[in-house]
Amino acid sequence: MLGELDGVETPQPQWFHTLQVRRLRAQRGRSNSDPLGGKNFQPEFQWNTGLQFGTTNSYLNLEKLGEGAYATVYKGISRINGHLVALKVIRMKTEEGVPFTAIREASLLKGLKHANIVLLHDIIHTRESLTFVFEYVQTDLAQYMIQHPGGLHPWNVRIFMFQLLRGLSYIHSRRILHRDLKPQNLLISYLGELKLADFGLARSKSIPCQTYSAEVVTLWYRPPDVLLGSTDYSTALDIWGAGCIFIEMLQGAPAFPGVADVFEQLVKIWRVLGVPTEESWPGVSELPNYKTEWFLPCKPQQFRDVWKRFAQLPYKTEDLAQQMLTMIPKERISAQDALRHPYFNTLPPPVMQLRDTVSVFKVPGVRLETEVSDIFSPNRRMKSSLVPHGKCW
Amino acid sequence: MARTGFCDSRVLLDRKTDEGRFPLRAWANACSVRERGVLSVGEEQKQQHEADVTEHRWVQQLPLLAEDGIIMEIAQQNRSVVPAVEPYEEEAVLKHLHGLQLGHMLRDLVPELVYREIERAMSKLGLLYDRTYTWDVFSDMMKSQQHLALLSSELPKPFTETTCAILVDWLIQVHEAFNFSEETLYLAVHLLNRVLRQIKISISNLQLVGVVCLFLAAKKEECLLPEVSELCYLMANTYSRKQLLRMERRVLCTLKFDLSHTPPIHFLLLSAYIARCSEKVICMARYLLELSLLEAKCVCFFPVQLAAAALRLARYLIQEPHTPESEAAWCIASTIYLGSEATLFTIMHIMASGAAQAHNQETRATFVKFSTKETLYVSLHPALKNAPCLLSLHT
Structure with missing residues (x-):
């Protein structure tokens, strides 16, 4: 899927690409954005x-x-x-x-x-x-965030997060870890439906084979326990990734954008959460990559001081983020509990009781708000009335 | 939502599916005595009939092999999942709410003690990542075995039970040589059983199919994979690498890429842990369970049934002093079962006669494997020789 394409430049944004094809066909004979324009597929297209x-x-x-x-x-x-x-x-x-x-x-x-x-x-x-x-899903979260820079609408973040956690809760209850969460692997449909993709690294766990290869998660979304060399992976691995994506959606920039290696990545995390000690995290000093002398003493900070967007939002937003980005994996909130967090109380209550295969957008009152950046460029504005309810969407 | 264990409203509300389903004993115990399912003769006949019907369906579903591609029917099954635009399904939601309540009830009906024991055992065995999902994972394990269960133990024409037993015996040796995990073996034999009943294989290709099933199981479960050339070498280069890869493709298409399976060993270890069984009993049960792979009659039983029978028989064979604590623990452990007492004893009889014959059979790989010091010499245990008699005494 689109998620496969780490670091690969796609020729043009996919967002609403097909919709434009429909509208422009009358005026333009042939264009690169119109894959059907140049050739006559009619006979084959029955x-x-x-x-x-x-x-x-x-x-x-x-x-x-x-x-x-x-x-x-x-x-x-x-x-x-x-x-x-x-x-x-x-x-x-x-x-x-x-x-x-x-x-x-x-x-x-x-x-x-x-x-x-x-x-x-x-x-x-x-x-x-x-x-x-x-x-076919039109775009992914990475591209969506590129098109709407400066952070997404808080309401939309809530809808995306709810769907992300809903998907995670589903796979976790089936003993499956995604293990490679990142915005490129979260596909977004024209309606705003979020879908987990790229399960190439995931596997359901069986008893004896507990040695996984080390290089699995993109560094930015890796939890500290994995960075420290722990191989005792659990559902908490995906929750950390989801927490990072949560902040990235609100803030418009990655939560912990490390550049060079594991240690730089760890320092980024310590700057926010503080350096773990044997008191704050029993057993941390036994992890393979733990070296006391490399870490300057840092005090844990308030999320609202690090990521300014939290200060403008109700406290429960920050609280959920804090529970997802807890240093000790065992204490990280589970996807199922996160769905019941007060942060999601503002969504219409039926969303909690949907069948697995029913999208949250089937519930009245759940729809994406126009992103702020779209107000200034009305062509890209999302209006559900514009979208034909055709099969091919 | 995540909490969908057995509470999917369609399954519970649809009487048709309900008929074929045995109540889980833990729940049955919790509800009332009359809920406990003992398979009556009428039901057995009905099941037989259902099996016949399904066989006909397999005949129709034989995959067509085309030159350029191999046709599969996944999408046709999926077609209903992609509706054009559904209106807001209030009815469905309400129905599901009803189902959800039932689901919670099911969970609540399981005695807290049993639930806590299952949770402890599963996290100990590494079957859980997170205790939040104990119930979901457990009910998923229980449910998934029905999904791919084989309904008939009959083998297609050219093969006899003996040929298959020889093949499985050889696979057990190969499996041991590669040092694979036990899950891989159970998955491989499960795949083999499914493939043999779905496509026509000539007798000369039987070994190739066996190896391909083991290869696929290893690709699913193992970290270290054997090379294709190694596998060909093991078969004395009877088949070329090209043949092996072509067979892999054919097998994958037959199975429609669905390699999910809950190995009986998981249920065995789970029950044994809850029952606080001794090492020796567990080892004996593992031996009996592995022997059941050679028995063609065993393929149509659920993994949980095989595991329960193996553990129970192992306890009969290795008489250990019973304490009140061990009896209580055994009581809790034996609630993890799905089916009737009659089925359980049928399987135990098959296993007992298999184990009594194991030492003078041609298929001795399992016997040899469990006669070493690491396996506590369980296959040499004197009680095994008259296991069938011992079992008759108990029934």
Whole structure:
């Protein structure tokens, strides 16, 4: 999915890209932003009910969205029902068969049916390649934040956070860790539905195999216990990542943007939370990367002094962030408890009782507010009335 | 929401699914005595009928192999999940609310003591990341075994129980040589059983399918993977690497990439921990459980049933002095079970006769594996030889 594309520059923002295609088609004959404009696809575009799922020619590649470590992602269209899809084409290592990451991802996703988890439609397996057909989601949180700089609307942050925690609570209750949370892996639909994507690093835990490879989480969203070399991963790993994303959404800038290495990353965290001692965190000195002399004594600070946005918001916002970014993993709030935090009290109560596969936007009163930066550029303003309720969305 | 354990309203409210489901004994005990499910003859026949129906369905669902790609039907199943635009589903929400309350009730009906024991055992065994999710993870383990259960133990034509037992025995040796975890073995044999019942395999390809299942299970579970060339070497280079990879593709498509499985060993360790069983009893139960992989008749039982039978039989075989504490602990542990006493004794009889014969069978890998010092010589235990008689005394 889009999340695969760490650090890869996509040619242009995906946000509302397709909507513009619709509007501009009358005026423009051919353009790069209009993948259908140049060619005449009419004869091929009869939705063919005779075509079957699982074959290559049931899908049409429209454009390349980006390239990741082991896969290339294309935007495509299903010739069976006209749905837009994301095609994640996995290069097959001829030596060792289907990559184990692909097997784990597919096996996990097949068991996960949730409104906040990206939906796997189909798998196409040919001699040369393996393609996962996902639902097409317009953008991701990283791009959304680039398009709306300076922090998001607090109401929208609340809706995004609720969905993120809802998705996490769902996978955690199935013994699955995402292990690679970052804004690029959180897909955002035109409505504002947030979906967890890229489960290549996730796996459900079994008893004996507890040694995971060390390099899993992007440094910025890594919790201090993992940075200190602990391999006793738990659900708290994902909660820290979610907490960092929470602050990044409010503040408009990453919470702990380390540059060089693990130690710089740790110092960034100590500056806010204070240097842990054996009293404040029993057992910390036994972690592999713990070295007392490297850390200058820092006192824990109030979040509102570090991230100014908290000072403008009710205290419960800061309280939730503080509970998610607790140093000791065992004391970090769980996703399930976080959903019951007073911070979410302002959402309409039915959101707490939805079925797994029902989106929060089905509840009346839940909709995104216009982002401040959109007020000055009305073309990009989000208006749900503009969006046709078509299938392909 | 997360708390969906067994409380999905559709499952509970739909009478049709309810009929085929055995009540979990912990809940049954908590509700009332008459809720406790003992499988009557009528029900058994019905189940047999259901099994027949499902077999027909498999025949229809045989995947078509095309030159360029292999057709799968995941999306057709998913189609209903992608509705155009649903209106606000008030009805569904209300219905679900109803289900949720039931769910809480189920959780509340489980005696606090049992719940706390399960929680302790699961976090001890590393099956939990976070105690908040104990109930969800546990009920997910219970529920998931029904999802992929095989309904018939019958093997397709060219294969006999003996051929399969020889293959599984060889897989156990390969598995041991690679030093894989126990989950990998159970997953591999589970995959093998599913594949054999879904596609037509020629007898000359049987070993290849077995290795591919082990390879896939390792890709799912293990940190260190064997190389394809190593696997070919183990099969005396009967098959080329290309053949192996082609078979991998075929198997994956047959299984539709669904490799999820709750291994019976998890249930075994869970119950054994709660029952405070001694090392020796646990080892014996592991031996009996592994022997059950060779028994074709065992494939249609749920993992939790196999685990419970193995543990119970192990306790019969290794007579340890019973204290009030151990009896109480055993009582709690035996609530983690799904099914009737009759089923339990059926499995125990199969296991007992298997174990009594194990030493003079051709398939001796498990016997040898459990006759070492590390395994406390359990397979050499004198009580095993007359296990079937011993069991008859108890019933």
